Amino acid sequence: MDVNQVFARLIAVLLLVIPGLAATFGFLEMKNAIFAYAASFGEDQGAAGFGWGQFMLGLLLFAAGVGFIGGWIFFRDRKRNYVAPRFKAKRK
Template sequence: MGRLVALLILLIPGCLAALGIKLMRDTVFGVLISPFQILWLQGLTGLICFCLGLYLLGGFILYRDRKRNQVSARFRKKQNGPGA
């Protein structure tokens, strides 16, 4: 059950990033989609969707790998001791 939930968590930002790529591609080829009135607004929305989806996917993977201690030293969280 936990793996299914993790898959669904990864699926939503993945679809958001894919939507962003599609919107940017349509902007490059000059295809205007109905909710947008201006071509550059469609491209900007696509860029924002892509960056947000990539940010969420990367953050989830980094969080999971930090929890399993599988990241390099520069990505590990610094832990303050009781005397610090």
């Protein structure tokens, strides 16, 4: 295998791993925001406010990561003609 080909494959793998890690981190941030809110009900000080900033950051990262990977799979399947007829590219 040529060195350039190995480098190109490494870049291709990273293009899928980075959005996957972002989606995972986003999911964990949303989970942590919900858990911290639910866990605060047992404290003596009363319920703390919901961490909207943390939750929205998690939602943004999760949606971007899943959207990128889903779009990549969709366009790859469209190129290989694996999609339903309604998703195929329109011919002129």
